[in-house]
Amino acid sequence: xxxxxxxxxxxxxxxxxxxxxxxxxxxxxxxxxxxxxxxxxxxxxxxxxxxxxxxxxxxxxxxxxxxxxxxxxxxxxxxxxxxxxxxxxxxxxxxxxxxxxxxxxxxxxxxxxxxxxxxxxxxxxxxxxxxxxxxxxxxxxxxxxxxxxxxxxxxxxxxxxxxxxxxxxxxxxxxxxxxxxxxxxxxxxxxxxxxxxxxxxxxxxxxxxxxxxxxxxxxxxxxxxxxxxxxxxxxxxxxxxxxxxxxxxxxxxxxxxxxxxxxxxxxxxxxxxxxxxxxxxxxxxxxxxxxxxxxxxxxxxxxxxxxxxxxxxxxxxxxxxxxxxxxxxxxxxxxxxxxxxxxxxxxxxxxxxxxxxxxxxxxxxxxxxxxxxxxxxxxxxxxxxxxxxxxxxxxxxxxxxxxxxxxxxxxxxxxxxxxxxxxxxxxxxxxxxxxxxxxxxxxxxxxxxxxxxxxxxxxxxxxxxxxxxxxxxxxxx
Ligand code: TRP
Numbered sequence: 001x002x003x004x005x006x007x008x009x010x011x012x013x014x015x016x017x018x019x020x021x022x023x024x025x026x027x028x029x030x031x032x033x034x035x036x037x038x039x040x041x042x043x044x045x046x047x048x049x050x051x052x053x054x055x056x057x058x059x060x061x062x063x064x065x066x067x068x069x070x071x072x073x074x075x076x077x078x079x080x081x082x083x084x085x086x087x088x089x090x091x092x093x094x095x096x097x098x099x100x101x102x103x104x105x106x107x108x109x110x111x112x113x114x115x116x117x118x119x120x121x122x123x124x125x126x127x128x129x130x131x132x133x134x135x136x137x138x139x140x141x142x143x144x145x146x147x148x149x150x151x152x153x154x155x156x157x158x159x160x161x162x163x164x165x166x167x168x169x170x171x172x173x174x175x176x177x178x179x180x181x182x183x184x185x186x187x188x189x190x191x192x193x194x195x196x197x198x199x200x201x202x203x204x205x206x207x208x209x210x211x212x213x214x215x216x217x218x219x220x221x222x223x224x225x226x227x228x229x230x231x232x233x234x235x236x237x238x239x240x241x242x243x244x245x246x247x248x249x250x251x252x253x254x255x256x257x258x259x260x261x262x263x264x265x266x267x268x269x270x271x272x273x274x275x276x277x278x279x280x281x282x283x284x285x286x287x288x289x290x291x292x293x294x295x296x297x298x299x300x301x302x303x304x305x306x307x308x309x310x311x312x313x314x315x316x317x318x319x320x321x322x323x324x325x326x327x328x329x330x331x332x333x334x335x336x337x338x339x340x341x342x343x344x345x346x347x348x349x350x351x352x353x354x355x356x357x358x359x360x361x362x363x364x365x366x367x368x369x370x371x372x373x374x375x376x377x378x379x380x381x382x383x384x385x386x387x388x389x390x391x392x393x394x395x396x397x398x399x400x401x402x403x404x405x406x407x408x409x410x411x412x413x414x415x416x417x418x419x420x421x422x423x424x425x426x427x428x429x430x431x432x433x434x435x436x437x438x439x440x441x442x443x444x445x446x447x448x449x450x451x452x453x454x455x456x457x458x459x460x461x462x463x464x465x466x467x468x469x470x471x472x473x474x475x476x477x
Pocket of ligand 1: 021026228323393
């Protein structure tokens, strides 16, 4: 086995996992998807999947990483050998690598927008601006592929530098300050929203559950978002789990991550929608939501340029600690499998994701309509990539749950979980049946409506395949 190092401090994994979980998913994606999907119903499905499916699968994913102590692909290869199961389970690692690459490609472009706003804030360009000016400024950013590519390049290069130099394990001390600071500043924005916006309307929008409001694709987006926000189902948590100290509690860690992550998303959502309702903006304006509403608050609040500048710097920090967890699993694989140096491995991963990211860049301007993606899938390339990741992450999570639930032995799991038999049995019930059933349910319900006939056929085949594999597993176990 390669010389994998272990984070010696018990709390390091927790910090790294929170760093990975908290990011653009909480601040940018959660509010905008909630807005597009009518609010409460979306949040209900999102929260249910986080707690009933996400936490057990989070435990399963860290467990697979910690028992194998290798990168996801090599780790799964190792586990399929030691547990005499089909090699097909290695696809957990491959699917995860594909998802990491797709997510990083658009994640970096959106983080680039935060870079733009950091600049605008610190130079005081938006002080006193009104809603019309701010939206026009955002539209101008979207209209410029050159500027977006520049920011995208800067962000991805900086993330690559951190992982390439191997110093990401050292950014814990930074995270220890940044995460609470981010939370504090969100509270400041929320207070501003309570005073100057309409927090009642926001709470009403977010917490009135009317399940009939949710479109079928909304179900898929809600489930996808719950995996996305926890960094789940694609190997990032497995890769970090491989470095996790054997003493740390899997269950407590998973609950803590889910709790912090959800709290940040909720505060961000409340703050943003208070401003949206207060200023009479559209809830369903899409990916620009955070970038149009928050600057509006900073434009008007005392010391807004400074507060806004610090806020966007913290957003960038949160995005970087997430993007390095997207690079790490693939880079670790390339290092282990092909004996590359770290910088080489990171360069390959990042250059490919950078090139793919150009598709997201042009999705907001020159390729905003009339492309092959619109003809085939009725959406832009960016939206198509998001759809793919919404499928890949839960699918990966489903396979992780099945493997951890059926292939690992009771004594292995007991050793990893380190708890009593009751929680072991509950957890195993959750990963054997509840998680897989919930994910399959959402897939079966939504995918046929989303993409005509191609995707349901593929989806059914995949589910049957996974089921067949789990049967084989049982025989050989
Ligand atoms: N969870 C991060 C966010 O909310 C995004 C992210 C980082 C991610 N690593 C991941 C998503 C791995 C899926 C898988 O911003």
